[in-house]
Amino acid sequence: MPFRDIVGHSQVRALLARAVRQETLPPSLLFAGPDGIGKRMTAMALAQALNCLEPVEESASESRDACGRCRACTRIERGLHSDVRVLMPNDRGAIAVDTVREVIDSANYRPFEGRRRVIIVDEAEAMTEAAQNALLKTLEEPTPSSVFVLVTSRPDMLRPTVRSRCPRVRFGLIDTEDMARGLTKWHGIPEPRARRAAAMAGGCFARALGDESDEATETRAVAADVLRRLVRAPAPRLRLELAQRLVARAERQGRAPSRALRPPGGSAAPERELLGRRLEALSVLLRDVGAVASHATPQRLANGDMAALLEEIAPGFDVHRVVRAYGAIDQALVALDRNVSPKTVADWVLMQL
Ligand SMILES: [Zn+2]
Numbered sequence: 001m002p003f004r005d006i007v008g009h010s011q012v013r014a015l016l017a018r019a020v021r022q023e024t025l026p027p028s029l030l031f032a033g034p035d036g037i038g039k040r041m042t043a044m045a046l047a048q049a050l051n052c053l054e055p056v057e058e059s060a061s062e063s064r065d066a067c068g069r070c071r072a073c074t075r076i077e078r079g080l081h082s083d084v085r086v087l088m089p090n091d092r093g094a095i096a097v098d099t100v101r102e103v104i105d106s107a108n109y110r111p112f113e114g115r116r117r118v119i120i121v122d123e124a125e126a127m128t129e130a131a132q133n134a135l136l137k138t139l140e141e142p143t144p145s146s147v148f149v150l151v152t153s154r155p156d157m158l159r160p161t162v163r164s165r166c167p168r169v170r171f172g173l174i175d176t177e178d179m180a181r182g183l184t185k186w187h188g189i190p191e192p193r194a195r196r197a198a199a200m201a202g203g204c205f206a207r208a209l210g211d212e213s214d215e216a217t218e219t220r221a222v223a224a225d226v227l228r229r230l231v232r233a234p235a236p237r238l239r240l241e242l243a244q245r246l247v248a249r250a251e252r253q254g255r256a257p258s259r260a261l262r263p264p265g266g267s268a269a270p271e272r273e274l275l276g277r278r279l280e281a282l283s284v285l286l287r288d289v290g291a292v293a294s295h296a297t298p299q300r301l302a303n304g305d306m307a308a309l310l311e312e313i314a315p316g317f318d319v320h321r322v323v324r325a326y327g328a329i330d331q332a333l334v335a336l337d338r339n340v341s342p343k344t345v346a347d348w349v350l351m352q353l
Contacts, residue, residue, distance in 0.1 A: 089126040247275050279336075
């Protein structure tokens with residue numbers, strides 16, 4: 001992903017793009033800042049800008065950015081470029097000295113396919129003492145064709161001698177507006193929801209995305225379950241139980257660390273929004289059910305990964321029932337917009353499906 005597509009960090013991006021253009025980039029850098037805000041992604045963008053075959057230059061800002069499409073850019077993006085290496089902690093959470101040595105040895109040769117070799121050490125604080133010592137020698141006598149980027153949210157855990165060799169690039173939290181735009185542009189999350197997720201994420205892009213995808217998965221699971229139970233046209237009592245399920249918030253587990261930073265009540269959507277989303281998910285599932293009935297291939301389904309479940313549901317939903325259900329969900333969504341209580345809407349719609 002080129003610099004221009006990264007969410008937030010506009011000053012850092014401009015600084016790096018200018019240094020690439022003016023060839024003033026130091027041989028080693030420390031990218032420091034909170035987790036989940038795009039430090040490593042920016043390091044990858046730097047690797048692309050340095051090695052892109054058709055770089056995009058801007059005279060006014062004296063900057064050079066990657067095209068994002070050439071062979072070098074795509075190979076870097078996919079982790080296949082022989083001159084761009086990303087080191088990460090192993091299973092035991094450490095970056096061992098052998099790993100660092102191997103990379104340092106390769107850094108002594110000229111780049112194989114690109115212009116500059118880029119070595120990104122992600123979670124650099126995980127380097128063992130010996131690994132940091134091995135790296136230090138290289139940082140003290142850098143080779144002009146290589147750039148080391150140490151990425152960390154804990155710069156204080158690096159040896160002072162290593163730190164002092166790497167000019168620090170500071171990454172701050174991402175602005176809510178920037179984040180909302182990024183969620184919409186790159187992850188297709190509709191605008192009002194993107195804004196809400198951004199507001200809840202405390203400046204951390206990864207958290208916004210994680211919460212969003214958790215919610216999306218949960219929404220679809222609830223809708224699919226309700227639909228499955230409806231197949232046999234159950235009695236009113238069960239329908240009302242399903243209506244309750246449609247407005248009930250699911251308890252999320254195992255997410256305590258990120259919850260601690262959230263406002264009371266967590267990030268769960270208000271009832272109205274929750275029901276709206278689940279009804280929309282139901283509607284998409286119904287469309288798929290109709291498609292399955294007319295023998296569409298899984299690739300053509302919005303929920304292709306649920307093909308087996310859709311096959312199971314389809315016999316219970318003939319075309320008339322699907323059309324009727326569609327109409328009912330539409331009416332329910334309109335009623336929700338008009339401030340009818342979510343519970344009333346859920347009860348009513350479940351009687352129609
Ligand atoms: Zn390119």
